[in-house]
Amino acid sequence: xxxxxxxxxxxxxxxxxxLTVTCSQNMNHEYMSWYRQDPGxxxxxxxxxxxxxxxxxxDVPEGYKVSRKEKRNFPLILESPSPNQTSLYxxxxxxxxxxxxxxxxxxxxxxxxxx
Amino acid sequence: xxxVEQDPGPFNVPEGATVAFxxxxxxxxxxxxxxxxxxxxxxxxxLMSVYSSGNEDGRFTAQLNRASQYISLLxxxxxxxxxxxxxCVVRVSGGYNKLIFGAGTRLAVHP
Numbered sequence: 001x002x003x004x005x006x007x008x009x010x011x012x013x014x015x016x017x018x019l020t021v022t023c024s025q026n027m028n029h030e031y032m033s034w035y036r037q038d039p040g041x042x043x044x045x046x047x048x049x050x051x052x053x054x055x056x057x058x059d060v061p062e063g064y065k066v067s068r069k070e071k072r073n074f075p076l077i078l079e080s081p082s083p084n085q086t087s088l089y090x091x092x093x094x095x096x097x098x099x100x101x102x103x104x105x106x107x108x109x110x111x112x113x114x115x
Numbered sequence: 116x117x118x119v120e121q122d123p124g125p126f127n128v129p130e131g132a133t134v135a136f137x138x139x140x141x142x143x144x145x146x147x148x149x150x151x152x153x154x155x156x157x158x159x160x161x162l163m164s165v166y167s168s169g170n171e172d173g174r175f176t177a178q179l180n181r182a183s184q185y186i187s188l189l190x191x192x193x194x195x196x197x198x199x200x201x202x203c204v205v206r207v208s209g210g211y212n213k214l215i216f217g218a219g220t221r222l223a224v225h226p
Contacts, residue, residue: 108157
């Protein structure tokens, strides 16, 4: 089954404790992206990647890091989480068309709480 | 001003009703448009793309008005299973990554 898999799905952590949210897709998609979703704000892009070793900042990259060492994986790293990073996080992937990233396939989401 | 704006709702409608959502976008360089559906606590999923000529998929009709910079979604004969949040998504030219999401419009269909 074609899918994007995120882990963990739920996490409660404390300020400053480094954590990684993993994301893996089995569709051989070039494009991968991380979003956070907060009430009333919609999905906001954190980082995206056009291919292996190619990553770039989205609209809200502060406090986050990513890497793309393999095509299928795109982990999101919070080096020193803070309470304002409490949010629902989605990883997504898509093919790249000439017009850009196309229809996104999303992971099931990771709900992160930072105390 | 948000780049993509939607009425947050909720729209509370009875089964069988027709309901319409609008979405406005501010960037005239926007080139592609989509409606996604998001069930409570779940991931967004593509409902339909929006084409310039308008398009229909069963009970769902999407329209695009480039001059006024808005997109609409019409749902006819609402079902209980249509209850969800509907996200308007706009792709802006000039960057492969630039998909802008609206905050969503919540629909609640009741018996």
